[in-house]
Amino acid sequence: MATPGSTPGRPSAGSPPDVIHNIGYRKYTGPRLGRAHSRKSLFSQSLRGAYGLGRSGKSKVLPMLLVGAMCVPALILVAVTIFTNRTELPLEYTRYVVVLQAVITLFVASQAPQSVSRDLRFKTTPLYFSRPIERVDYVAAKYAALAVALFMLTAVPLVILYVGALLGKLSFGHQTAGFAKGLLSAALLSLLFAGISLVIAAITPRRGFGVAGIIALFVITYGAVSSVQGVANNQEKHDVIGWLGLFSPITLIDGFQTWFLGATSAFPGADGPPDALAGLVYLVAILAIIAGTFGLLMRRYRKVGL
Incomplete structure (x- = not known):
C-alpha cells in the first residue's frame, strides 16, 4: 500500500533504490559425460565404500580387520613352507577360500547392505535415476563393485601364497598353474556371493536385517x-x-x-x-x-x- 505523498509504482522519498545483484550464475559449457561416466563413478564409489574409504574412521575398522584375517594365515603358511624347506604349500590355492569361508561371509554380510540398503532406507535411489543413468547401470555398478571387492579380498592372500612359494624356490610351473586355478575359483565365488548377498540386502532397507539374513543363509545352508x-x-x-x-x-x-x-x-x-x-x-x-x-x-x- 502506497504511503501518503508517494506515487504508486515508485519508491517513496528516502527509500533505497532497487538493485539487481549479479551473483555470478553462468551457463555450463563443459563436456556432458553421460551414462558411462555416471556408471563408472557409481562403481568406484561403491568399491571404495566396501573398504570404508571415503567414509568415517569406524567404517574402515571391520573391513580392514577382515582383510588382515584373510592375509595373516597366508603369511603363516609361507613362513612354514620356507623355514621347514617344504616342497609344497601346506594348503592348496583352491582350498584357501573354502577354509576361510567364515571371513568371506562376514565381509559380504557387512558390505552388501551398506552398498544398497542405505539408498533404499533414505530414499536416495530415485536421485540416481534422475541423472543420465538407467536401472541396469545402477544394478551393474553395485554388483560389479561388490564382486570386485570380494575378489580383492580373496585374491590378495593367494598372491601372498604365490610370491612366498616362489621365494621358497618351489616349482614355478606347478605353483603358477595352482595360482591360476585359485584365482578362477575366487572370481566365481566373488560373483556368486555378491549376487546372493545383494538380493537379500535389497529386500529390506534395514541394514541389520540384511546382515542377519545373509549370514543366516550362508551359515545355515552350509551347516545343513x-x-x-x-x-x-x-x-x-x-x-x-x-x-x-x-x-x-x-x-x-x-x-x-x-x-x-x-x-x-x-x-x-x-x-x-x-x-x-x-x-x-x-x-x-x-x-x-x-x-x-x-x-x-x-x-x-x-x-x-x-
Missing part, C-alpha cells in the same frame, strides 16, 4: 549340507554326497573346483561330484544363480522411486 553329507557318509552313500553339494553356495564352489580344476574336495567321504554330468550341473547351477540374482535385482529396482 555338511550335516546331511556326514550322515550319507556314515551310510556309505557316496554318490549322494556329491549331489548334496548343490544346495549351499560354498559347496557349489567346492564341487566346481574339484571337478573342473582338479582341487581336493572338502566333501566327507567323496571327491566332489560323482560323475561328469554332476560336474556339469555344478557349473550350470553357479552360472544360473549369478544370472538369476542379477535378474532379481533388476526386477527389484523397476519399482524403486516410482
Whole structure:
C-alpha cells in the first residue's frame, strides 16, 4: 500500500533504490559425460565404500580387520613352507577360500547392505535415476563393485601364497598353474556371493536385517549340507554326497573346483561330484544363480522411486 505523498509504482522519498545483484550464475559449457561416466563413478564409489574409504574412521575398522584375517594365515603358511624347506604349500590355492569361508561371509554380510540398503532406507535411489543413468547401470555398478571387492579380498592372500612359494624356490610351473586355478575359483565365488548377498540386502532397507539374513543363509545352508553329507557318509552313500553339494553356495564352489580344476574336495567321504554330468550341473547351477540374482535385482529396482 502506497504511503501518503508517494506515487504508486515508485519508491517513496528516502527509500533505497532497487538493485539487481549479479551473483555470478553462468551457463555450463563443459563436456556432458553421460551414462558411462555416471556408471563408472557409481562403481568406484561403491568399491571404495566396501573398504570404508571415503567414509568415517569406524567404517574402515571391520573391513580392514577382515582383510588382515584373510592375509595373516597366508603369511603363516609361507613362513612354514620356507623355514621347514617344504616342497609344497601346506594348503592348496583352491582350498584357501573354502577354509576361510567364515571371513568371506562376514565381509559380504557387512558390505552388501551398506552398498544398497542405505539408498533404499533414505530414499536416495530415485536421485540416481534422475541423472543420465538407467536401472541396469545402477544394478551393474553395485554388483560389479561388490564382486570386485570380494575378489580383492580373496585374491590378495593367494598372491601372498604365490610370491612366498616362489621365494621358497618351489616349482614355478606347478605353483603358477595352482595360482591360476585359485584365482578362477575366487572370481566365481566373488560373483556368486555378491549376487546372493545383494538380493537379500535389497529386500529390506534395514541394514541389520540384511546382515542377519545373509549370514543366516550362508551359515545355515552350509551347516545343513555338511550335516546331511556326514550322515550319507556314515551310510556309505557316496554318490549322494556329491549331489548334496548343490544346495549351499560354498559347496557349489567346492564341487566346481574339484571337478573342473582338479582341487581336493572338502566333501566327507567323496571327491566332489560323482560323475561328469554332476560336474556339469555344478557349473550350470553357479552360472544360473549369478544370472538369476542379477535378474532379481533388476526386477527389484523397476519399482524403486516410482
